Amino acid sequence: MKIIPSIAIIGGGFCGAATLIQLVRQSEFPLNIVLINKENQIPKGLAYSSFNERHVLNVPAGKMSIFPEEPDHFINWIRSKKEYHIFADDELPDTFIPRVIYGKYLEEIFNDTISNLPDHISVNIINDEAVDIDLSDSGNSVKLKSGSEIFADKIVLAIGNFLPDNPKIRDNSFYNSEKYFQNPWNRKAVEGLKDNDNVLIIGTGLTMVDNVISLTDIGFKGKIYSVSTNGYFPLSHKKRKPYTDILEELHPPYEISKLYSLFRKHIKIVLSKGITGEAVVDAVRPKTQEIWLSLSMEDKIRFMAHIRHLWGVARHRLPKNIFLQMQDLISKGRLEIIGGRLQEIKKISDHVLVTIKEKKSLNIKELIVSRVINCTGPKTDISKIDQPLISNLYKKGLIVPDEMRLGINALPDGTIIHGDNTLSTKLFTTGSLLKGILWESTAVPELRIQAKSLAGELISRLYSNKNANA
Numbered sequence: 001m002k003i004i005p006s007i008a009i010i011g012g013g014f015c016g017a018a019t020l021i022q023l024v025r026q027s028e029f030p031l032n033i034v035l036i037n038k039e040n041q042i043p044k045g046l047a048y049s050s051f052n053e054r055h056v057l058n059v060p061a062g063k064m065s066i067f068p069e070e071p072d073h074f075i076n077w078i079r080s081k082k083e084y085h086i087f088a089d090d091e092l093p094d095t096f097i098p099r100v101i102y103g104k105y106l107e108e109i110f111n112d113t114i115s116n117l118p119d120h121i122s123v124n125i126i127n128d129e130a131v132d133i134d135l136s137d138s139g140n141s142v143k144l145k146s147g148s149e150i151f152a153d154k155i156v157l158a159i160g161n162f163l164p165d166n167p168k169i170r171d172n173s174f175y176n177s178e179k180y181f182q183n184p185w186n187r188k189a190v191e192g193l194k195d196n197d198n199v200l201i202i203g204t205g206l207t208m209v210d211n212v213i214s215l216t217d218i219g220f221k222g223k224i225y226s227v228s229t230n231g232y233f234p235l236s237h238k239k240r241k242p243y244t245d246i247l248e249e250l251h252p253p254y255e256i257s258k259l260y261s262l263f264r265k266h267i268k269i270v271l272s273k274g275i276t277g278e279a280v281v282d283a284v285r286p287k288t289q290e291i292w293l294s295l296s297m298e299d300k301i302r303f304m305a306h307i308r309h310l311w312g313v314a315r316h317r318l319p320k321n322i323f324l325q326m327q328d329l330i331s332k333g334r335l336e337i338i339g340g341r342l343q344e345i346k347k348i349s350d351h352v353l354v355t356i357k358e359k360k361s362l363n364i365k366e367l368i369v370s371r372v373i374n375c376t377g378p379k380t381d382i383s384k385i386d387q388p389l390i391s392n393l394y395k396k397g398l399i400v401p402d403e404m405r406l407g408i409n410a411l412p413d414g415t416i417i418h419g420d421n422t423l424s425t426k427l428f429t430t431g432s433l434l435k436g437i438l439w440e441s442t443a444v445p446e447l448r449i450q451a452k453s454l455a456g457e458l459i460s461r462l463y464s465n466k467n468a469n470a
């Protein structure tokens with residue numbers, strides 16, 4: 001009997017689903033694909049199964065096609081749907097569409113792929129948690145929480161983001177309290193509040209904004225505080241002509257001090273032309289992976305320590321209407337942004353006392369709130385992730401953190417580098433776990449390219465190099 005090559009994909013969010021769809025699109029050869037997913041809905045994952053219709057994409061529709069080879073696929077899909085004709089046609093590519101609509105788009109393509117599989121490809125979808133992986137010359141297996149085992153020639157980790165880390169405070173016991181919501185993407189974080197309650201959101205980025213939208217949508221009347229070390233607030237997307245002059249001077253070898261001076265020079269130029277500084281960041285975006293890959297370790301550390309937060313503010317912006325809504329809440333005193341360091345969070349009877357050392361004044365500010373929501377962004381150090389799959393793979397040395405501890409050590413194409421420094425021929429990854437390697441490994445414009453190239457790589461390893469399959 002001829003054995004058909006098999007691929008197990010762990011995680012059925014955007015990355016896992018897009019890799020599966022690309023495997024089906026690209027493979028001319030027989031293939032068995034198994035998709036293993038827990039919790040979030042396939043293929044929407046965490047981001048696109050949002051519970052609030054006013055949570056919008058942070059990337060304009062024109063850049064959200066699932067297929068890099070068909071950049072207008074998403075906007076053409078929107079145009080083909082009568083119910084979405086409300087999105088003005090000429091402005092559609094620049095429009096920030098609700099994430100639930102994007103989830104429906106992914107769902108339709110995924111279902112269409114599964115219902116029209118070519119005869120040489122089979123797909124098996126398993127709703128379960130992968131808890132361990134064994135790699136051996138006699139066969140590789142994924143162990144599931146239910147006790148079953150899945151055998152596969154190649155295994156892809158597409159498991160998305162982890163919950164945020166608990167910020168450092170004097171006494172961590174508060175983090176066991178029912179007043180603390182570590183998962184900012186769960187609707188429970190914003191439910192069950194009373195009119196006279198106040199809320200503290202730790203973090204001042206896009207997830208904070210999502211939570212503020214959810215709170216105001218359900219009629220929350222209390223005050224919302226949002227704190228981060230710098231107190232930077234997200235900027236607004238603006239319509240403007242692309243600025244690309246910086247690209248003429250942007251050549252390897254890259255060094256952070258030279259890049260910094262180049263940025264300052266071009267930001268001055270754009271400001272003098274009445275354009276905002278983010279135009280320079282947008283211009284460099286297609287080159288970010290190339291730059292990051294060639295920076296020295298010292299330069300990466302310098303970037304993380306001094307520039308990362310500013311870069312994040314310029315990169316992750318808000319649609320203008322949401323930005324204005326936030327400014328309105330700030331001007332009415334309903335939302336207060338605080339720059340400072342958390343010192344202490346304590347439960348006192350039915351309330352929570354929060355102490356913050358303010359960045360500018362160094363004063364100690366005390367807040368009384370009813371709830372604390374953690375919007376500081378996903379935890380990235382895999383050596384500290386308390387999930388069976390990650391901790392088992394880490395203990396065995398099958399995965400190790402990259403040198404920046406932002407994800408897994410791997411090659412840019414997703415080939416995992418094991419703890420003994422050997423290149424895996426069986427285990428691959430994609431998505432945010434590649435952040436330490438690529439820096440930009442977060443949003444659809446780069447994730448769809450990863451899905452396409454990883455699928456091509458897996459097929460060619462299975463079919464053109466049988467030795468790599470051993």
Ligand SMILES: Cc1cc2nc3c(=O)[nH]c(=O)nc-3n(C[C@H](O)[C@H](O)[C@H](O)COP(=O)(O)OP(=O)(O)OC[C@H]3O[C@@H](n4cnc5c(N)ncnc54)[C@H](O)[C@@H]3O)c2cc1C
Pocket residue numbers: 010011012013014015016036037038039040041044045046047048056057058059099128129130131158159160161185389430431432442443444445447
């Ligand atoms: C709230 C939010 C909004 C975002 N908005 C945008 C946006 O507007 N535009 C954009 O381009 N990007 C956005 N992003 C970035 C987003 O991360 C990517 O676009 C993309 O959705 C990531 O997909 P993923 O498959 O890597 O992760 P996920 O969608 O999280 O999928 C991972 C899946 O793996 C499953 N899983 C994890 N561990 C296991 C296991 N052990 N066994 C089985 N299954 C497992 C999870 O349950 C989940 O279903 C957003 C991210 C978030 C969190």
